[in-house]
Amino acid sequence: MSKPVSYKRHRFPSEIIAHAVWLYFRFPLSLRLVEEMLLERGIVVSYETVRRWALKFGPAYARRLRRKTPSRRDIWHLDEVVVTIAGQKHWLWRAVDQDGYVLDEVVQTRRNTAAAKRLLRRLLKKQGCLPRRMITDKLGSYAAARRQVMPDVEHRSHKGLNNRAEDSHLPFRRRERAMQGFRSPRYLQRFVIVFSAVRNLFVPSHSSRSAPATRLHRLIAMAEWMSAANIAA
Structure with a gap:
């Protein structure tokens, strides 16, 4: 795993930053909807700030998430x-x-x-x-x-x-519609790397879709996300 994520010189606590980034990449939400959801919790932050957090911390979190072990049977x-x-x-x-x-x-x-x-x-x-x-x-x-x-x-x-x-x-098409398209190929490349890493983590495989298995999978995934974001449980 790469070095821990640093939140130095950021006014908001790491828990809020990580939660905002998780909302943005985990669900088909626009930046303005993430801003609104944070406001409902009493957190006043602009959608542009959420965008900057996603660009800065999203790739850092994705690098720290464990990848599935490759196999010659794949x-x-x-x-x-x-x-x-x-x-x-x-x-x-x-x-x-x-x-x-x-x-x-x-x-x-x-x-x-x-x-x-x-x-x-x-x-x-x-x-x-x-x-x-x-x-x-x-x-x-x-x-x-x-x-x-x-x-x-x-x-x-x-x-x-x-x-x-x-x-x-x-899932990518749903996000594309929610975001009303992408600004540049570079931004698209940066987005899909994080988006797919988060989806890989939180969506269970096709072989384990029972309700108890799905709940357990999500609990484990959230614990790994917090570890990648350098957030204490």
């Missing part, structure tokens, strides 16, 4: 979704595993083999091992990139098999 589901920023199309390339855990995301201006290769190389560097299988839609760029980057990995290309990756776009 199945990678890859997909891309278009995001329009200032009238220009960008592509958010995403990889999730068999449990819906987001492995990596990268914003790119192209939807071609070079872009697919970049995603695969990032995945290999971050995961440290090859997957058992790779599943994509019918986009030919994936097959071309797979042949160059990891030719020994089995590849299944079928739209119906890739629902896991396509479903992973839905």
Whole structure:
């Protein structure tokens, strides 16, 4: 785990900062709605301050959250979704595993083999091992990139098999609507890194969705979040 988060030279207590950042990344809330929810608790803070906290502390928290241990039995589901920023199309390339855990995301201006290769190389560097299988839609760029980057990995290309990756776009789309779009590709990249890390932490896997298991998962997740934010329980 990286070094503890420091709150030096910040007027508000660390608990309030961490709570505001958690609200913003955990739920489909705009900055102004987070401001309103804090005001209801007697905390007077502007939405611009919440935005600055999210930009500064969100990545720091995400770096301190534990990642799922990679396995050679993992199945990678890859997909891309278009995001329009200032009238220009960008592509958010995403990889999730068999449990819906987001492995990596990268914003790119192209939807071609070079872009697919970049995603695969990032995945290999971050995961440290090859997957058992790779599943994509019918986009030919994936097959071309797979042949160059990891030719020994089995590849299944079928739209119906890739629902896991396509479903992973839905929470992002809800956030995109709540935020009324993104200002720049750089801001989008910074946002999704934290957003997906928080979602990975708080949303249980598809195999443990019973009510007691979900409650236990959320309690453990909140304890880990407080630890990452350097907040005493």
